[in-house]
Amino acid sequence: MSVKMKTAVAASLSGVLALTACSAAGGSSSEDQLSIVGFSVLESANEPIFEGFEQTDAGKDVTFKTSYGASGDQSRAIEGGLDADYVHLSLEPDMTRLVDAGLVSEDWKENDTNGIVTSSVVSFVVREGNPENIQAWDDLVKPGVEIITPNPASSGSAKWNILASWAHVVGAGGSDAEAEAFVTKLLQNTISLPPSAREATTAFSEGNGDVLISYENEAILARENGEPFDYIVPDDTLLIENPAAVLEDASDAAQDYFDYVLTPEAQADYATFGFRPVVDGVELPEVEGANDPSDPFPTPGTLYTIDDDFGGWADANTRFFDEEEGIITKLQAKTGTEG
Amino acid sequence: MTSVPLDTRTRPTRTRRPGHGARPANNLTRGAGLALGISVTWFSILVLIPLTAIVVTAAGGGWDAYVTTLTNSQTFAALTLTVGQSLLVTAINVVIGTVIAWVLVRDSFFGKRALDVIIDVPFALPTIVAGLVLLGLYGKGSPLGVDWANTEMAVFLALAFVTLPFVVRTVQPVLEELEHDVEEAAASLGAGRLTVFRRIILPSLVPAIAAGAALSFARAISEYGSLVLLSGNLPFRTEVVSVRVVTFIEGGNTAAAAAVASVMLAVALFVIVALDIVQRRVARRG
Amino acid sequence: MADSSGQVQSAYTSTGVAPPVRWLLRVVAIGYVFLLVAWPVSFVVKETFADGLTTLTDTLSDPYVQNALMLTAEVAFWAVAINLVFGVTISILLVRYEFPGKRLLSALIDVPLSVSPVVVGLALLLVYNGRTGWFGTTLEENGLQVIFNSPGMIMATCFVALPLVIREVVPVLAEIGDDQEQAARSLGANARQTFLRITLPSIKWAVVYGVVLSLARSLGEFGAVKIVSGNFTGETQTATLVVEQKYQNFEQSQAYATSFVLAFISVACIIVVSLLRPKEST
Numbered sequence: 001m002s003v004k005m006k007t008a009v010a011a012s013l014s015g016v017l018a019l020t021a022c023s024a025a026g027g028s029s030s031e032d033q034l035s036i037v038g039f040s041v042l043e044s045a046n047e048p049i050f051e052g053f054e055q056t057d058a059g060k061d062v063t064f065k066t067s068y069g070a071s072g073d074q075s076r077a078i079e080g081g082l083d084a085d086y087v088h089l090s091l092e093p094d095m096t097r098l099v100d101a102g103l104v105s106e107d108w109k110e111n112d113t114n115g116i117v118t119s120s121v122v123s124f125v126v127r128e129g130n131p132e133n134i135q136a137w138d139d140l141v142k143p144g145v146e147i148i149t150p151n152p153a154s155s156g157s158a159k160w161n162i163l164a165s166w167a168h169v170v171g172a173g174g175s176d177a178e179a180e181a182f183v184t185k186l187l188q189n190t191i192s193l194p195p196s197a198r199e200a201t202t203a204f205s206e207g208n209g210d211v212l213i214s215y216e217n218e219a220i221l222a223r224e225n226g227e228p229f230d231y232i233v234p235d236d237t238l239l240i241e242n243p244a245a246v247l248e249d250a251s252d253a254a255q256d257y258f259d260y261v262l263t264p265e266a267q268a269d270y271a272t273f274g275f276r277p278v279v280d281g282v283e284l285p286e287v288e289g290a291n292d293p294s295d296p297f298p299t300p301g302t303l304y305t306i307d308d309d310f311g312g313w314a315d316a317n318t319r320f321f322d323e324e325e326g327i328i329t330k331l332q333a334k335t336g337t338e339g
Numbered sequence: 340m341t342s343v344p345l346d347t348r349t350r351p352t353r354t355r356r357p358g359h360g361a362r363p364a365n366n367l368t369r370g371a372g373l374a375l376g377i378s379v380t381w382f383s384i385l386v387l388i389p390l391t392a393i394v395v396t397a398a399g400g401g402w403d404a405y406v407t408t409l410t411n412s413q414t415f416a417a418l419t420l421t422v423g424q425s426l427l428v429t430a431i432n433v434v435i436g437t438v439i440a441w442v443l444v445r446d447s448f449f450g451k452r453a454l455d456v457i458i459d460v461p462f463a464l465p466t467i468v469a470g471l472v473l474l475g476l477y478g479k480g481s482p483l484g485v486d487w488a489n490t491e492m493a494v495f496l497a498l499a500f501v502t503l504p505f506v507v508r509t510v511q512p513v514l515e516e517l518e519h520d521v522e523e524a525a526a527s528l529g530a531g532r533l534t535v536f537r538r539i540i541l542p543s544l545v546p547a548i549a550a551g552a553a554l555s556f557a558r559a560i561s562e563y564g565s566l567v568l569l570s571g572n573l574p575f576r577t578e579v580v581s582v583r584v585v586t587f588i589e590g591g592n593t594a595a596a597a598a599v600a601s602v603m604l605a606v607a608l609f610v611i612v613a614l615d616i617v618q619r620r621v622a623r624r625g
Numbered sequence: 626m627a628d629s630s631g632q633v634q635s636a637y638t639s640t641g642v643a644p645p646v647r648w649l650l651r652v653v654a655i656g657y658v659f660l661l662v663a664w665p666v667s668f669v670v671k672e673t674f675a676d677g678l679t680t681l682t683d684t685l686s687d688p689y690v691q692n693a694l695m696l697t698a699e700v701a702f703w704a705v706a707i708n709l710v711f712g713v714t715i716s717i718l719l720v721r722y723e724f725p726g727k728r729l730l731s732a733l734i735d736v737p738l739s740v741s742p743v744v745v746g747l748a749l750l751l752v753y754n755g756r757t758g759w760f761g762t763t764l765e766e767n768g769l770q771v772i773f774n775s776p777g778m779i780m781a782t783c784f785v786a787l788p789l790v791i792r793e794v795v796p797v798l799a800e801i802g803d804d805q806e807q808a809a810r811s812l813g814a815n816a817r818q819t820f821l822r823i824t825l826p827s828i829k830w831a832v833v834y835g836v837v838l839s840l841a842r843s844l845g846e847f848g849a850v851k852i853v854s855g856n857f858t859g860e861t862q863t864a865t866l867v868v869e870q871k872y873q874n875f876e877q878s879q880a881y882a883t884s885f886v887l888a889f890i891s892v893a894c895i896i897v898v899s900l901l902r903p904k905e906s907t
Contacts, residue, residue: 043874065860073589081755081765082773082855153590192573195589202873207479208489208573225875365724370816374714375724381711382730385784386737389748392759396751435657442654446647454655456899460662462838463891465845467865468669468884471872475668475881500661532643554738561741564847564865568872581743581848588747588852597751600744607739615732 039071040198045273058256070196071156085250090156157197164238220274223289396597425559436506466564506551672881684882701843704782712790746852773855781849790835
């Protein structure tokens with residue numbers, strides 16, 4: 001027995017050792033490694049951008065390491081020591097946190113696009129054929145409609161969604177009290193607050209809920225991956241603008257990458273995945289998952305923005321999402337949907 | 340001796356060998372002392388200090404913050420769901436685990452060896468994979484025609500899966516070692532089979548069953564990986580305590596995470612103490 | 626194993642339990658295990674090979690998956706190695722020596738088994754994170770990053786598998802007694818010789834068994850590693866984290882394929898263990 005057994009054990013252990021040896025030998029430390037930290041829905045979209053950059057002169061010797069997760073969580077992780085050279089987050093407050101921590105320079109917004117690299121709009125994702133016939137914000141608060149939206153405590157997408165619903169009421173002339181009532185009803189219809197936009201999409205595709213509030217680009221990407229969804233861009237919705245920045249102690253390659261992201265080629269690549277371009281002169285490709293692939297980004301009837309309608313993110317974030325006094329924070333506690 | 344209940348495949352322990360007198364309180368040689376020092380230091384760095392950090396962080400917000408976190412309705416719902424499902428699963432495991440152990444020890448049929456190996460699969464399988472496989476069979480598109488994903492049933496299934504081996508493996512060695520003369524004597528005196536089981540076999544098994552149940556409960560309470568994909572983590576419906584803790588951590592609210600984690604730690608320590616008592620009872624019998 | 630004792634007892638069992646009861650017990654046991662474990666696990670195989678070998682080859686040629694598998698192997702190797710050394714040392718100390726606090730240490734050793742992996746991750750995070758950790762700040766200033774890096778992942782894996790070797794070795798050490806060791810020492814062997822030539826060989830199967838159990842546990846760790854790793858694709862993502870990520874990225878079949886690889890290795894571990902299990906010699 002012992003010889004056979006010893007062989008079996010030796011074989012299995014040496015198998016593990018062999019794998020380890022491979023890993024140790026292949027441990028990469030190439031010329032320039034950029035650490036990209038992004039919000040949850042970016043992974044697929046970034047692939048062609050990396051490839052495109054590696055084909056430029058500046059990007060020849062660059063390799064990438066990436067981490068994706070809920071925007072708020074990623075921002076906090078970087079603050080807590082997560083290594084990053086270039087960060088692409090869902091919304092400005094998550095970037096401001098890094099500025100306050102001294103990790104991003106205060107003038108990160110001083111470029112042609114105000115620090116924004118991708119944009120989208122808030123949209124409703126529904127089952128194929130839209131069985132509940134959801135077309136507008138008011139349809140979401142009807143009794144019995146089950147909503148999935150991510151958790152504002154961790155997700156950037158969630159904040160865009162909630163503020164869009166607020167704008168729907170206030171933009172049409174409603175009072176703050178009416179807006180609070182509307183958001184309360186929305187939260188009461190919410191059956192789940194997953195931590196990130198991507199996890200919300202997964203929850204929705206697993207069969208939970210009637211409608212998912214998400215980025216337009218996430219809806220498009222899901223459809224491109226064969227999910228049986230339809231999506232509606234409501235007539236009045238909020239413009240989503242995702243900021244990116246290079247961190248203070250990053251290499252020059254990071255700045256080169258940032259510049260590349262704003263080129264029309266890169267923006268066209270992003271458009272393939274449903275992101276609306278932020279520079280001019282971008283040749284829009286056919287966007288497969290869009291409602292109309294040849295006209296993927298129709299302009300909504302009324303497009304609210306954070307700067308015009310909410311006085312900028314700095315104010316809006318404190319007013320609505322402050323941990324103690326934020327309007328939405330208090331509504332979440334009231335409806336028991338803290339997540 | 341570690342407070343080990345009769346373990347999976349080793350013989351029952353004997354804590355004293357006949358003929359030895361009382362041992363001195365400290366008979367460490369210099370080398371052993373050094374080894375002990377290094378080991379305890381490593382153990383502190385890895386386990387003791389981090390766990391203390393949880394207790395300290397949980398207490399850091401003061402008693403009020405602690406109570407507020409725990410009584411938050413969503414957290415409280417997660418706690419009741421987790422404890423409730425864990426107790427249910429443990430109760431089922433006590434019965435089924437004993438049955439399976441009985442079948443493995445006292446029965447013989449073709450394929451019994453395979454059954455014995457399959458029992459260990461939940462222990463060795465990564466938990467995230469466990470969730471995935473249960474999803475395939477009991478979720479959307481299930482060949483059984485059920486769709487239990489995102490329901491409490493899914494939580495129950497995941498916990499039953501990961502805790503399956505515990506009672507079986509604590510009861511099995513005890514059953515194997517049982518001597519049959521008492522049973523045979525009772526049977527020859529006219530005791531019915533049920534009586535023999537109830538009065539003779541079962542009492543010997545109870546410590547082992549209790550130990551397995553304690554392990555099973557502790558495992559169920561702390562389960563995370565298999566529930567991440569399977570249960571949907573719907574608040575108030577299928578969200579368990581460990582998911583709640585992760586949400587707090589990712590949200591940067593380490594104080595709340597530590598508060599909930601401290602409750603889970605308290606349960607773990609309670610289980611350890613219970614195991615220790617069971618072990619002592621078994622040692623006294625043995 | 627029970628096979629031999631089953632034979633010996635066949636005369637007994639046939640009178641011990643009535644046939645209908647025996648069949649009922651068999652059906653319940655087999656049915657439960659089949660529905661709960663065997664059938665679901667076979668799903669991994671089904672999903673992985675639904676398109677023939679393509680899913681598996683695609684998955685294994687994905688550099689992220691390759692990195693993840695190698696990282697898993699590396700982390701598991703170190704965790705098992707550390708736990709082996711620590712485990713054997715502690716086992717010998719607990720069984721062969723007396724010292725104040727022995728009982729407490731022995732009870733504490735079992736703690737990791739009952740602690741949730743997410744609690745493990747949180748605990749390590751609180752102490753070793755680079756900005757606010759008790760030790761983490763000092764460590765990182767001196768160049769050792771624990772959290773969001775391999776050392777943290779190795780520590781997390783060590784933690785969860787810590788008691789496994791000890792629980793196997795201690796009963797065997799206690800059972801066999803120290804007569805041989807005492808004899809060796811009286812014949813003039815020093816501690817090291819006694820350990821290497823007498824103690825270690827006598828516990829070798831328990832040690833091997835404990836190592837294989839630790840290995841299976843370390844390969845499969847998910848929750849604790851997720852919290853301390855930062856989830857860097859290709860860098861700090863282990864195979865289990867890749868499974869979750871693939872599932873979330875609309876790549877379910879690749880998630881199943883990676884699961885298949887992990888499940889295969891785990892099952893291979895158990896089969897090795899089952900073959901190794903010392904036959905009960907009464």
